Amino acid sequence: PSSYKVVVVGGGSAGLAVASTLSETLGKNAVAVVEPADIHYYQPLWTFVGSGLKTLDESKRAMKEVMPENAQWIKDSVASFSPDKNAVVLANGEAITYDYLVVAAGIQVNWGKIKNLPETLGKNGVTSNYSAQSVEKTNEFIKSFKGGNALFTMPSTPIKCAGAPQKIMYLAEEQWRKANVRSQTNIQYFTGLGKIFAIDKYANQLLKICKARNLNINYFTDLAEIKPDTKEAVFNVLAGEAKGTTLTLPYDFLHVTPPMGAPDFIKASALANADGWVDINKETLRHNRFNNVYALGDCSSLPTSKTAAAITAQSAVLKSNLLSDIYNENRDAAKYDGYTSCPLVTGSDKLILAEFSGYTGQPQETFPFDQSQERLSTYLITKEIIPEIYWRSMLKGTWDGPAKYRKLFGTN
Ligand code: FAD
Ligand code: UQ1
Known part of the structure; x- marks a missing residue:
């Protein structure tokens, strides 16, 4: 019918x-x-x-x-x-x-809004839990990580499960500690928003955990581009004195939460x-x-x-x-x-x-x-x-x- x-x-x-x-x-x-x-x-x-x-x-x-x-x-x-x-x-x-x-x-997950993300996803340390195609790569890259810069991103758009971009950071950090690579690892969280979580009761606990586990939080920074040749991530700075400029950082591991809409x-x-x-x-x-x-x-x-x-x-x-x-x-x-x-x-x-x-x-x-x-x-x-x-x-x-x-x- x-x-x-x-x-x-x-x-x-x-x-x-x-x-x-x-x-x-x-x-x-x-x-x-x-x-x-x-x-x-x-x-x-x-x-x-x-x-x-x-x-x-x-x-x-x-x-x-x-x-x-x-x-x-x-x-x-x-x-x-x-x-x-x-x-x-x-x-x-x-x-x-x-x-x-x-x-x-x-x-809708807008993979194409991050320059070079569709081409780099699942390769050379770039991954995302937001797709069935790449989620297993996250585990693979966590397990094979030998130290260096690990970046985790959260966009400024609405997304599904606003906690997922940071949950994977906590789980990765634990594994790197257990694998004895934590001391040679710098972990950075980049969020396009001004808070780690919308509700203060939970945000306060999460901030304590980040502090205790040496996870560095960067606010109002939105991933814009991945440079696979130099293994760099480029962020737009959305607020503060550097508003309107970009920030470029080298990565060895990059977990991306793409913009959605x-x-x-x-x-x-x-x-x-x-x-x-x-x-x-x-x-x-x-x-x-x-x-x-x-x-x-x-x-x-x-x-x-x-x-x-x-x-x-x-x-x-x-x-x-x-x-x-x-x-x-x-x-x-x-x-x-x-x-x-x-x-x-x-x-x-x-x-x-x-x-x-x-x-x-x-x-x-x-x-x-x-x-x-x-x-x-x-x-x-x-x-x-x-x-x-x-x-x-x-x-x-x-x-x-x-x-x-x-x-x-x-x-x-
Ligand atoms: P979906 O479940 O995504 O379903 C949408 C469906 O619509 C799909 O089957 C799709 O094929 C179909 N569709 C799309 N376009 C069309 C079209 N044009 N015509 C017909 N059909 C179409 N939620 C929690 O509660 N707890 C969690 O811990 C949690 N963790 C998460 C972690 C990750 C990494 C992710 C990705 C999500 C997580 N979520 C979590 C969020 C949760 O999965 C979503 O909120 C939920 O699946 C939304 O349901 P939905 O039916 O709206 O969309
Ligand atoms: C829940 O009912 C549910 O749907 C089945 C989820 O989806 C993944 C949840 O994450 C949570 C927390 C609930 C709420 C259920 C309980 C028992 C608190």
């Missing part, structure tokens, strides 16, 4: 969490998922893959294995939206119509806000202009940090409001509070589990202890238990995030 009750754009973490419940509730072939990829990745595992604590295989499943049974998988990408006609146009030119649209296409096909559409994200109400997740359109996850305008953890709470709200539309129930009753989480791995046996609302800036911790302290328990939960929750429950539409445990533990 070319017409569906609900069309979901994207079969990533957000798309499948929503499509599973909707297709189960609405019955066979009422829901279509437009997704071009053969493989679904649990990207949060990539920090562990990059440091050799998990394998890339453990982060992937065949798309056909995770696609909900009752949903129709349309294996193509959406090229454009026609929300006035309730239609999406596929790359093959075909139009698909819907009663309701859910946009869950993720964030709204996907081009969304940016070019009537669904976008001025920054290119799908323009939705931050509480109801309903589009601000098209009533039968919803969005969630990394491609949305939701002003909170972009994580799979955030999607656990967002997906519950979206499904509730969309099903209320279909069944003519109380409109927009469910509301998203901005919950998000960032498990900040600081070593192979410890982690700071940041949980907070991006709307209030306040911590929203699940467990009845101070999660800003490095702990083995939260490390093991993140590495072993949350991935199981993801595959067995979140992708099946039955995990609404830890809010009910906050009630149970009395932590909310």
Whole structure:
């Protein structure tokens, strides 16, 4: 068929969490998922893959294995939206119509915005955990590192998992200490932003760790270019006295977090806000202009940090409001509070589990202890238990995030 009750754009973490419940509730072939990829990745595992604590295989499943049974998988990408006609146009030119649209296409990683990055990635010490193609190289380059300058970058744009650019630094530093190359290694973190982490409670702990472990932080510096011949990284200085100048540093190891942004096909559409994200109400997740359109996850305008953890709470709200539309129930009753989480791995046996609302800036911790302290328990939960929750429950539409445990533990 070319017409569906609900069309979901994207079969990533957000798309499948929503499509599973909707297709189960609405019955066979009422829901279509437009997704071009053969493989679904649990990207949060990539920090562990990059440091050799998990394998890339453990982060992937065949798309056909995770696609909900009752949903129709349309294996193509959406090229454009026609929300006035309730239609999406596929790359093959075909139009698909819907009663309701859910946009869950993720964030676009703009590799090409760093000069020479596409050509140098995966070679001579240049790597990134932000791609399935290069994440194993991170581990390879960490293991073969013999000392020198190790640089880790974080761009000034919004990114997915704002903690990931520094998590890999902590894990690399630990390995270099254990391999006795730490004393001949200079580790530098370059962030395009003015803070190490948005929420002070966690930022304060991270700053202490950086100080204790001699990790040097450079603020308002944005990677612009890689010079592979001389093994140098060029940064734009964004603030301070040197604002407008560049800074060039030699590297022996370079972990890049590329700039990211709204996907081009969304940016070019009537669904976008001025920054290119799908323009939705931050509480109801309903589009601000098209009533039968919803969005969630990394491609949305939701002003909170972009994580799979955030999607656990967002997906519950979206499904509730969309099903209320279909069944003519109380409109927009469910509301998203901005919950998000960032498990900040600081070593192979410890982690700071940041949980907070991006709307209030306040911590929203699940467990009845101070999660800003490095702990083995939260490390093991993140590495072993949350991935199981993801595959067995979140992708099946039955995990609404830890809010009910906050009630149970009395932590909310
Ligand atoms: P995605 O899961 O990226 O899925 C988007 C899907 O849309 C993809 O399958 C893609 O193929 C598809 N798509 C794209 N364009 C089109 C199109 N034109 N038409 C149709 N389909 C399209 N989150 C955490 O919660 N905790 C963590 O510890 C954590 N660590 C991370 C570490 C790394 C290194 C990375 C890269 C991410 C991490 N994240 C973490 C973030 C998390 O992976 C994302 O926030 C989450 O996957 C977002 O889900 P999504 O569905 O919005 O996007
Ligand atoms: C979570 O629910 C989730 O999704 C499955 C994540 O995605 C990777 C997370 O990182 C976190 C922290 C949560 C929250 C769950 C608990 C038990 C605190």
